[in-house]
Amino acid sequence: MIEINNLTFTYPTGTNALKELNLKINDGEKIGIIGQNGAGKTTLIKNLNGLLKPTKGSVIVNGVDTRNVQIADMSKTVGFVFQNPADQIFNPTIKGEIEFGLVQQGFKKNEIKHRTDSVLKNIKLYEKRNVHPSNLNYSERKLLTIASVLAMDPKIIIFDEPITGQDYKGKIAVEKIIHSLKDKTVIIISHDMEFIARMVDRIIVMCDGRIIADDSKIKIFQNNKALCTAFVEPPEALKISKKLGLKPCLTIEECIEEAKKVFK
Amino acid sequence: MITIKNLNFKYSGTNNYALRNINLEIKEGELAVIIGSIGSGKSTLAKCINGLIPHFVNGIMSGEVEVAGIKTADIDISDISKIVGMVLENPLTQLTGYGTTVEEEIAFGLENLGLIREEMKNRINSVLKLLDIEKIRYKDPFDISGGQQQRVVLASVLAMKPKILVLDDPTSQLDPSGAEEVFEELKKLKGKQTIILITQKMNIIRELASRVIVMSKGKIVKIGKPIEVLLDYKLLKRNNIEVPAETELLYKMNYNKKIMEMLKV
Numbered sequence: 001m002i003e004i005n006n007l008t009f010t011y012p013t014g015t016n017a018l019k020e021l022n023l024k025i026n027d028g029e030k031i032g033i034i035g036q037n038g039a040g041k042t043t044l045i046k047n048l049n050g051l052l053k054p055t056k057g058s059v060i061v062n063g064v065d066t067r068n069v070q071i072a073d074m075s076k077t078v079g080f081v082f083q084n085p086a087d088q089i090f091n092p093t094i095k096g097e098i099e100f101g102l103v104q105q106g107f108k109k110n111e112i113k114h115r116t117d118s119v120l121k122n123i124k125l126y127e128k129r130n131v132h133p134s135n136l137n138y139s140e141r142k143l144l145t146i147a148s149v150l151a152m153d154p155k156i157i158i159f160d161e162p163i164t165g166q167d168y169k170g171k172i173a174v175e176k177i178i179h180s181l182k183d184k185t186v187i188i189i190s191h192d193m194e195f196i197a198r199m200v201d202r203i204i205v206m207c208d209g210r211i212i213a214d215d216s217k218i219k220i221f222q223n224n225k226a227l228c229t230a231f232v233e234p235p236e237a238l239k240i241s242k243k244l245g246l247k248p249c250l251t252i253e254e255c256i257e258e259a260k261k262v263f264k
Numbered sequence: 265m266i267t268i269k270n271l272n273f274k275y276s277g278t279n280n281y282a283l284r285n286i287n288l289e290i291k292e293g294e295l296a297v298i299i300g301s302i303g304s305g306k307s308t309l310a311k312c313i314n315g316l317i318p319h320f321v322n323g324i325m326s327g328e329v330e331v332a333g334i335k336t337a338d339i340d341i342s343d344i345s346k347i348v349g350m351v352l353e354n355p356l357t358q359l360t361g362y363g364t365t366v367e368e369e370i371a372f373g374l375e376n377l378g379l380i381r382e383e384m385k386n387r388i389n390s391v392l393k394l395l396d397i398e399k400i401r402y403k404d405p406f407d408i409s410g411g412q413q414q415r416v417v418l419a420s421v422l423a424m425k426p427k428i429l430v431l432d433d434p435t436s437q438l439d440p441s442g443a444e445e446v447f448e449e450l451k452k453l454k455g456k457q458t459i460i461l462i463t464q465k466m467n468i469i470r471e472l473a474s475r476v477i478v479m480s481k482g483k484i485v486k487i488g489k490p491i492e493v494l495l496d497y498k499l500l501k502r503n504n505i506e507v508p509a510e511t512e513l514l515y516k517m518n519y520n521k522k523i524m525e526m527l528k529v
Binding site for chain 1: 300301302303353409410433436437438439440441442464467504505506507508509510512513516517520522523526527
């Protein structure tokens with residue numbers, strides 16, 4: 001569980017990026033964080049894994065106050081997938097990239113091999129395991145960074161813009177992986193509302209360092225005031241279902257099901 | 265304005281051709297949108313139009329690329345840059361950091377063209393007005409929003425008065441309001457400037473494009489009107505391109521006439 005109490009974060013430059021945030025995230029929840037660039041989304045998630053420590057207030061992750069632990073220890077509980085794979089890849093082989101975190105965490109050789117092989121097979125890069133990551137395309141590199149986090153099996157996984165720059169095939173691959181994380185707490189930042197609608201149950205809307213709405217996805221996507229303030233458009237499926245007079249649908253699959261009932 | 269004949273290109277050190285037998289004609293004033301999955305050849309084609317291929321990127325090229333009547337292989341890349349302006353994905357990779365204001369950033373390219381001061385001033389004033397960024401004229405280009413940064417890049421390129429503007433996924437790093445800002449500027453330029461736009465954002469194509477070029481595995485697989493391409497479910501699926509929600513619904517509902525009417529397709 002994550003408990004955020006009166007969290008304020010001010011950068012050394014004086015920018016007040018988070019203003020007295022209060023938030024509770026339960027185990028296994030799938031959460032989307034949306035809002036304009038500069039709203040405070042990335043600052044918030046960096047406070048969840050201890051990359052940043054609160055200026056005021058506290059962040060308690062599974063009973064541990066982030067101010068009292070090292071980032072290395074936090075990474076066992078909270079996995080973080082950065083937006084740009086280049087920020088996260090630095091090993092000379094694909095296999096080495098996955099093994100690195102496991103070695104740092106002191107896993108035994110057999111366990112490291114088992115986990116590495118397993119995640120590489122999962123993302124279909126096992127055959128290329130000895131190749132330099134720079135030989136992968138953007139989508140594959142993104143999958144590699146996700147796999148290196150999954151290998152450590154953290155309870156909470158944070159994705160910062162996981163599908164930015166991805167094509168259709170890349171998006172589908174990322175979606176499949178996130179869907180498979182059923183028992184994990186998943187927190188996703190994204191500007192793609194179709195993706196958010198398919199991936200999460202609850203949405204937090206941020207604007208100017210504050211949480212302006214926090215509710216189920218269906219309620220958030222019908223909260224025009226919050227969406228407008230955060231400069232966010234609802235998913236296309238919702239607009240289409242309205243035009244067709246159907247019950248509000250957030251995904252096109254739902255919309256098709258509803259349309260089949262009405263239009264014979 | 266752009267004529268491409270039997271163009272093939274293979275990057276050195278790779279086995280497969282990145283472009284295969286490309287034939288394409290873009291008329292003056294057109295806004296052609298190129299779509300395709302990663303690795304389909306979109307960015308390589310853009311590099312052929314702006315002369316980075318064959319002048320800068322190593323590889324094997326055959327065929328011809330002509331911009332404004334000049335073969336790109338026959339002139340220096342610095343001369344091609346006067347004809348073809350390029351806007352890249354991430355504004356931060358293109359802002360020069362020359363000077364401390366938006367005005368100075370725009371002036372950088374113009375100084376390199378060797379223009380007289382008066383002409384530079386006129387051009388800067390004109391692009392600032394055109395892109396509605398006069399109010400950030402004296403701001404630090406690194407202290408404005410992503411959408412504004414991309415508009416400054418666009419202004420810097422337009423100030424050089426290129427005959428052709430090529431934009432390679434210019435909104436992929438921007439948030440929705442930033443992307444909207446850039447697309448609004450492109451709407452203003454439509455018809456006045458020859459534009460090639462590479463994008464993954466399917467929702468803007470209908471309003472913006474005069475023609476859509478679909479690429480897959482280094483080839484052009486379709487050139488058509490926006491509506492024709494956007495409603496072609498099988499074409500998009502086959503080529504790993506995101507199918508717009510509306511198209512998915514219409515296809516699955518057998519292009520039901522009532523639904524088409526209600527959606528105003």
